[in-house]
Amino acid sequence: MSVDTVIEVKNLSFRYAGERKQALKDLSFTVGRGEFLCIIGPNGAGKSSLCNALVGLIPSYFSGAKKGGVSVLGQDTEGTSVANLASKIGLVFQNPFNQISYTTSTVEEELAYGLCNIGAPRDEMRRRVKEIAETIRVGGLLRKNPLELSGGQIQRVAIGSTLIMRPSILVLDECTTQLDPLGSEEVFDIVKRLNKDGITVVMVDHDMERVARCADRVLVMNDGQLLAIDTPRAIFNGIFQSHGVDMPEYARFGAAMSGAGMYGGPALLTEREAINAGKAAIAV
Amino acid sequence: MSKQNKIKTKKTSSYIPLDSPIDRMHPMVKIYGVLCLGIGCAAFPFLWLSYAVVAFLFCVAWRAKLLGRFSKFIIAFAVPITCMLLIIQGLYSPKNVTVLADFGFARLGLEGVVYAFKTVGTLLVFLGGFYLMTTTTYPGKLVTAMQDAGLNSKAGYLVLASLNVVPQIQRRIAVIQEAQTARGVEVEGTMSTRFKAFLPIIGPTVMSSLVDVQERGMTLETRGFGVKDVRPTSFVALYLTPGEKAAKKVLVAFLIVCVLFAVFWALRPVLGLGV
Amino acid sequence: MRIEIRDLRHTYPTGEEALKGVSFTIEGVTPVAVVGQNGSGKTTLVKHFNRILSPTSGAVLIDGVETTKQSTAKWSKRVGYVFQNPDDQLFLNSVRKEFEFGPERVGVPAADIQKRLPEIAELCGLGDKLDSHTFDLTATQKKFCAIGSVMMMDPDVIIFDEPTCGQDVEGSRRLSEIIGHLEKRGKLCVTISHDMKFVAANFPRVVALCHGRVLIDGDSREVFAKPELLKKSFVSPPPISRVSLGMGFEKPAFSVDELVETMKARRRKMA
Amino acid sequence: MGKNKKSFIQGIKDQFSVKAIVLIPIAVGINLVGGMLASNLKLPIFLDMIGTIVSAALAGPWVAALVGLLTNIFLALVSNPVYLPYSVVSVGVALVVGFMMRAGLFKKIWGVVIIWLASTVVSAALAGSVTYFVFGGATGATGSSLLTVTLIAATQEILGSIFASSMIENLIDRAIAFAIAYVILKYIPKRLRSQYSLDGTDDFAEDPDGSPA
Structure with a gap:
């Protein structure tokens, strides 16, 4: 893990206007540069609210009572406009159809939309669109209408139009939930590669096998609270099962083998690890 | 909204992508066209001008490869409204003095008939122009042009x-x-x-x-929508050719001439130039 | 219960050929899962079961009756369909009203509706939410509200479209419970799913589609034992099955416990 | 609204938050698909102002007025440019509905009846004016044109006939539109509504358990 902190959340609490329940309860944690952090927890745990707070939509877009604060790259999100923050931290959410601007007729225009709004010169736009199109692998789709793309393709365009603002942190709120396995894989591949290239990733995900495989650290939430934040091996050792948090099948397998006295190592996180541990157990 | 009908088709824009000089034309010229020709004809006191401009619009439609559709649109609009207005204004307009024909139950008056044709002519220029503009201009391009102009x-x-x-x-x-x-x-x-x-x-x-x-x-x-104090830019570039610049000037000149003539004509009695 | 699909073909008005001759029969009440990548024709297929779609050629027969014989609304008494997105179904201002809406439409007597209501609410985990606004529910609860509102119509067949999409552990567990309950009550359950963990745990029969044709149809253990064939439809066996196959076992395991038991047996044999 | 008095223009500007701006195209869409659904179901009415009413209730009269304007522009684009001048009607009706809702009339059934009657009269007056002053008496594009001509022939009175035919056309349609919008608005939970209110913070100052645990 990096020593360099890019996000610092300090005693963050939030309650939406008109609601009684606290959506976020006294959260504190930091995210390091280049880290891959996964947020897990049952539906209604406050994962989306946390994402909205990270990018500054809470409190500027959602009215409510906020305590504590979030700072991104040293800047307090409160008092900074969301548009300004977009060049530091980008958000991609679940429904791809809600992430296109509905004002453009081609993918390239869609990618450039954010730049148009901040008044970027045209040459700069063209250069960045070309660069981003390569990153998100939509080179062949640039002239297509975004509304005619498949879910996975639109989701990649959504990531692209976020990346075009050159954020160094990407927040993904269940961005593959509504996609089929193939589309989901396409999107996830890109996220993984971006992380390798140095972008910090904060991702909400329900696919525990994937979380176990990819996360540097896992943040567990329930009922608006932060239960734990640690490495996947530490999180998936069975402690949090009672909090509505699923375990990856491999970790569950490891735990069951330990119970039967066939395995004594750390939590299993990948298919490879599980197969090897299993083979070792029956080779005895 | 009383006149709203149901939309039968799944079409969401009337734009018909056809490669033509009219399609490639800068949208601002077309907007100028609709407004200058329309207002000019409305102001002009004689009805021949409207019909001359409609004839010109037919030429434009031909260049835009839309002659068939445009004719259909004009006929579908003009025929029923002309009939209705001839009945309403021709037979019942309070301004009617000169009787053209007497049907017993009502009399056809010249003033009403002239008014009916003047109204239809002006409407044809406006609506025909609007129709041509929207069928030959991609909506995104139209809005970009308008934003360039300060929208x-x-x-x-x-x-x-x-x-x-x-x-x-x-x-x-x-x-x-x-x-x-x-x-x-x-x-x-x-x-x-x-x-x-x-x-x-x-x-x-x-x-x-x-x-x-x-x-x-x-x-x-x-994505930075509506950020204050920033003039948004556009991804697609639109430029006016020298010909288009000239066309804009001609259209504005047309409007000015029409309006000046209309003012002159209205002030005729005051100026002592009575016919 | 018998659903017979006879050389079913469906071509959309756009010219897209979604089903290119599908034939199979579902008999009894054993839950069936339909799997395959997007565009394989899963949804098009099940939409024929209650005549949301009509065959371009071929036929679907429910207990010997061609589906085209009556309207979808009429079929709703016998064939229930839970859509993927609960927002497409829900619009009333309480869970109770949503539950009563369907049966009222098809003329179920009020007394019967009230009799069914508490049991189904309990099954769906909405027992204490009956008077909540559907908007105040979490994504999981909304989904179960939609499921419950279809179960309230007491159909003989229920079709689920991607029921685990966006669900958490709790939701998936409750869903398994409902599927078990339906089978016990003699109702057939047909499910479209991408979630192979869920399919393996709940559906003894799996039909995999690929490009509008049946790729494999059979016992789930046999189907998941053929990862190479399944790849054609971008389906991969659930993680634990992959582990057991990777360890060299012939039959794919469907649960962790099962695999551990098999391993114990192997160790005993070797010892 | 609000304790401190704002200027009229500022008041209008405040109604156009990003949320309200995003609502507008969607309300336009609801207007249009409402009309389409009515025709698909072969109902003899238009029902194409549900989006306008909903947006008036959520985001105020000026947002609703824009919804009305854009709905007509859209219709002019896709179906017939004749709709363009009638934008005046949509805007006028939206303003009447919006301001009467602001005054709290939509909360009671009798209030809804008043809004219905007022909006029908306003729309008939405006539509009649457009028909008379822009089109000279009839557009020839709608069924009411024939009605107008018949009435004129019977009464010899041009403006009155146009107004009367417009009233007849609108009265029933608006009644059903308002009834449906009334039900839908009842179903929209407060949580969603409070996202639009200009004084959303006031809303929750009343809440008892204010501080985080």
Whole structure:
């Protein structure tokens, strides 16, 4: 893990206007540069609210009572406009159809939309669109209408139009939930590669096998609270099962083998690890 | 909204992509065209000018490869309204003095007939021009041109998003209709059965659309929509050719001449130039 | 219960051929899962079961009756369909009203509706939420509200489209419970799913579609024992099955416990 | 609205938050698909102002007025430019509905009846004016044109006939539109509505358990 902190959340609490329940309860944690952090927890745990707070939509877009604060790259999100923050931290959410601007007729225009709004010169736009199109692998789709793309393709365009603002942190709120396995894989591949290239990733995900495989650290939430934040091996050792948090099948397998006295190592996180541990157990 | 009809097709814009000089023309010239020709004809006191401009519009339609559609549109509009106005104004206008024909139950008056043809002529110029502009201009290009000319970017968003959001809501309503019939909502049968189907289908459409509003607003916020003190730029570049610049000047000149003539004509008695 | 699909073909008005001759029969009440990548024709197929779609050629027969014989609304008494997105179904201002809506439409007597209501609410985990606004529910609860509102119509067949999409552990567990309950009550459950963990745990029969044709149809253990064939439809066996196959076992395991038991047996044999 | 008095223009500007701006195209879409659904179900009415009413209730009269304007622009684009001048009618009706809702009339059934009657009269007056002053008496594009001509022939009175035919056309349609919008608005939960209110913070100051645990 990096020593360099890019996000610092300090005693963050939030309650939406008109609601009684606290959506976020006294959260504190930091995210390091280049880290891959996964947020897990049952539906209604406050994962989306946390994402909205990270990018500054809470409190500027959602009215409510906020305590504590979030700072991104040293800047307090409160008092900074969301548009300004977009060049530091980008958000991609679940429904791809809600992430296109509905004002453009081609993918390239869609990618450039954010730049148009901040008044970027045209040459700069063209250069960045070309660069981003390569990153998100939509080179062949640039002239297509975004509304005619498949879910996975639109989701990649959504990531692209976020990346075009050159954020160094990407927040993904269940961005593959509504996609089929193939589309989901396409999107996830890109996220993984971006992380390798140095972008910090904060991702909400329900696919525990994937979380176990990819996360540097896992943040567990329930009922608006932060239960734990640690490495996947530490999180998936069975402690949090009672909090509505699923375990990856491999970790569950490891735990069951330990119970039967066939395995004594750390939590299993990948298919490879599980197969090897299993083979070792029956080779005895 | 009393005149609103149902939309039969799934078309969401009247733009017909055809490669023609009119299609390639800068949208601003077309906007100038509709406004200058329309207002000029409306102001001009004689009715021949409108019909001359309509003839010119037919030439434009031919260049735009839209002669067939344009003729159809003009006839479909002109014939019924001319008939109706001849009855309403020709027979019943209080201004009627000169009687052209006497049908017994009513008299056809010259003033009313002239008024009817003047109205139809002006409307044909306006609506015909508008029709040609929208069928030959891609909506995105039109809005870009208007934004270049100083239109607020929020207004541009509203026009384009309205055009683009409709097909998506249409798809959604189709799914909702399926979902509700699967819950026992009958969409065929007696009038009261069909009436009862309206709410279960429009209800989820409205509700889910309102939920979408939230996320779409977030998207726009994060993408710098409506940032203060910044002049938005556009991805697609539009330039006026020298010919188009000249065309704009000619159109404005046409408008000025028409208006000046109209003022002159109206002031004739005052100026002592009576006929 | 018998659903017979006879050389079913469906071509959309756009010219897209979604089903290119599908034939199979579902008999009894054993839950069936339909799997395959997007565009394989899963949804098009099941939408024929209650005549949301009509065959371009071929036929679907429910207990010997062609589906085209009556409207979807009429079929809703016998064939229930839960759509993927609950927002497409829900619009009333309480869970109770949503539950009563369907059966009222098809003329179920009020007394019967009230009798069914508490049991189904309990099954769906909405027992204490009956008077909540559907908007105040979490994504999981909304989904179960939609499921419950279809179960309230007491159909003989229930079709689920991607029921685990966006669900958490709790939701998936409750769903398994409902599927078990339906089978016990003699109802057939047909599910479209991408979630192979869920399919393996709940569906003894799996039909995999690929490009509008049946790729494999059979016992789930046999189907998941052929990862190479399944790849054609971008389906991969659930993680634990992959582990057991990777360890060299012939039959794919469907649960962790099962695999551990098999391993114990192997160790005993070797010892 | 609000304790401190704002200027009229500022008041209008405040109604156009990003949320309201995103709502507008969607409300336009609802207007249009409402009309389409009515025709698909073969109902003899238009029902194409549900989006306008909902947006008036959520985001105020000026947002609703824009919804009305854009709905007509859209119709002019896709179906017939004749709709363009009638934008005046949509805007006028939206303002009447919006301001009467602001005054709290939509909460009671009798209030809804008043809004219905007022909006019908306003729309008939405006539509009649457009028909008379722009089109000289009839557009020839709608069924009411024939009605107008018949009335003129019977009464010899041009303006009155145009107004009367417009009233007849609108009265029933608006009644059903308002009834449906009334039900839908009842179903929209407060949580969603409070996202639009200009004084959303006031809303929750009343809440008892204010501080985080």
